[in-house]
Amino acid sequence: MLDLTATKVHDEARQGERFAPFKDDPNSYGKQFYIESYGCQMNFADSEVVAAILNKEGFGATRNVEDADLIFINTCSIREKAEQTVRKRLTDFKKLKTGKPGTLIGVLGCMAERLKSKFLEEEKLVDIVVGPDAYRSLPRLVSEANEGQKSVNVLLSREETYADIAPVRLNSNGVSAFVSIMRGCNNMCSFCVVPFTRGRERSRDAGSIINECRDLFDQGYKEVTLLGQNVDSYHYIPGNGTEANAVSFANLLEQVALISPELRVRFSTSHPKDITDDVLHTMAAYENICKCIHLPVQSGSTRILQLMNRTYTREWYMKKVDRIRELLPGCSITSDIIAGFCTETDQDHQDTLSIMDYSNYVYGYMFYYSERPGTLAQRRYQDDVPLEVKKQRLQEIIEKQNQLSLADYKKDIGQTCKVLIDGDSKRSSEQWVGRNSQNKVVIFPKLENGRHKKGDYVQVQINDCTQATLFGAII
Numbered sequence: 001m002l003d004l005t006a007t008k009v010h011d012e013a014r015q016g017e018r019f020a021p022f023k024d025d026p027n028s029y030g031k032q033f034y035i036e037s038y039g040c041q042m043n044f045a046d047s048e049v050v051a052a053i054l055n056k057e058g059f060g061a062t063r064n065v066e067d068a069d070l071i072f073i074n075t076c077s078i079r080e081k082a083e084q085t086v087r088k089r090l091t092d093f094k095k096l097k098t099g100k101p102g103t104l105i106g107v108l109g110c111m112a113e114r115l116k117s118k119f120l121e122e123e124k125l126v127d128i129v130v131g132p133d134a135y136r137s138l139p140r141l142v143s144e145a146n147e148g149q150k151s152v153n154v155l156l157s158r159e160e161t162y163a164d165i166a167p168v169r170l171n172s173n174g175v176s177a178f179v180s181i182m183r184g185c186n187n188m189c190s191f192c193v194v195p196f197t198r199g200r201e202r203s204r205d206a207g208s209i210i211n212e213c214r215d216l217f218d219q220g221y222k223e224v225t226l227l228g229q230n231v232d233s234y235h236y237i238p239g240n241g242t243e244a245n246a247v248s249f250a251n252l253l254e255q256v257a258l259i260s261p262e263l264r265v266r267f268s269t270s271h272p273k274d275i276t277d278d279v280l281h282t283m284a285a286y287e288n289i290c291k292c293i294h295l296p297v298q299s300g301s302t303r304i305l306q307l308m309n310r311t312y313t314r315e316w317y318m319k320k321v322d323r324i325r326e327l328l329p330g331c332s333i334t335s336d337i338i339a340g341f342c343t344e345t346d347q348d349h350q351d352t353l354s355i356m357d358y359s360n361y362v363y364g365y366m367f368y369y370s371e372r373p374g375t376l377a378q379r380r381y382q383d384d385v386p387l388e389v390k391k392q393r394l395q396e397i398i399e400k401q402n403q404l405s406l407a408d409y410k411k412d413i414g415q416t417c418k419v420l421i422d423g424d425s426k427r428s429s430e431q432w433v434g435r436n437s438q439n440k441v442v443i444f445p446k447l448e449n450g451r452h453k454k455g456d457y458v459q460v461q462i463n464d465c466t467q468a469t470l471f472g473a474i475i
């Protein structure tokens, strides 16, 4: 499940939801767990680490919550609505537990970290609360909870990257997989709760990342997405090495791209202040590094960007867009935007609309500002834009993005692109759905001779579109 609070123009952009969640055969295990994930891709990736830890303890994954001995909800705190969604879902689980008393309910992820043991006070039927850096302690916490003890571990770590744990792929179609390359975030964007819920930034062992990607390719996967809150600040010094041996994000990207030209590489998220020319040159040098950069702007007003502590100006961001266009013609740029941040005026809002035009985003995730406890903005600034105004501005941003997306997709009509087949289209088993390098969803009829299968690359000529989908035919 996705972050349900996100307003999505391109609703298939965050993968995972489309695919059957569990591939393990639960019957081969004694007890069964069910896990439901909210929030960003990192949370989905973490659920796969949790699944690996639980599998090792003899728990199998089930997709029927009614069958589960252990119910986990991996939570998100990014906006108030994300937390409300979790609370609603918890009431369903609590009802289930009332009918089946032995069941344990565990809350994982960012909301667990934010609320800590308060969760147990507020939600009496919750048994286990575990923060994002404490999943290795799950087996112990589960056995304590089985003995009737409420268990909490929300310690954040400076080292934990789960580098040695091979994730059990829960949300995958067998074609594309997410690979965490770092955890935490050292930026202090004033609106954002992530530094508090995920702790300090740390980079995962480069060798373990490359091995994981190679294993995925050997298993038949054709696409990996390297994940981090700020991938461009990836920095890893192997073993007893020194700064001279440090692996940068550009180095890592190249090494993953070199695994095979048949393995596509994507990454998310890039902070505009950190993405380097080295990364752009590496992207240009390898056809299999997808030409799509998620470069969240948040606002188009320099004054608001300063209040947000984003550390770049409107002009600086525009120059970054120019540089991407120069070094990577045809690369798609996507964004996250917040409407109605503290003190935002109509002029600031107009600046956001105009930077959207300038950047020509292919799609975007758009939100209105939601004040989060403990953040700098909550402590220092007044959340003074009325809800109605926030909603109105968000609506205008969404409409602008819809126009930009449609105009951009229309330009693809008549063009040919290389598409990686993800599987059957939702609408019909006579059609394939896949994505091109720019991460645009492409739907096209299967050929009658059944020559292709999911995971194949095909050339597709585009003949029609909506604002979120391209339609075409294999050539």
Ligand code: SAH
Pocket: 078, 079, 191, 192, 193, 194, 228, 229, 230, 269, 270, 271, 296, 298, 336, 337, 338, 367, 368, 369, 370, 371, 372
């Ligand atoms: N690390 C990524 C973003 C992670 S959170 C980055 O730096 O871009 C995903 C998005 O949620 C953010 O880009 C932002 O647009 C939005 N967001 C974060 N905190 C928010 C808040 N308090 N209210 C509304 N949107 C928020």
Ligand code: SF4
Pocket: 185, 186, 187, 188, 189, 192, 193, 194, 195, 229, 230, 271
């Ligand atoms: Fe939050 Fe900013 Fe870090 Fe992104 S870079 S996770 S928005 S603090």
Ligand code: F3S
Pocket: 038, 039, 040, 041, 042, 043, 075, 076, 077, 078, 109, 110, 193, 194, 197, 198
């Ligand atoms: Fe949400 Fe935590 Fe991700 S707050 S967006 S799940 S890092």
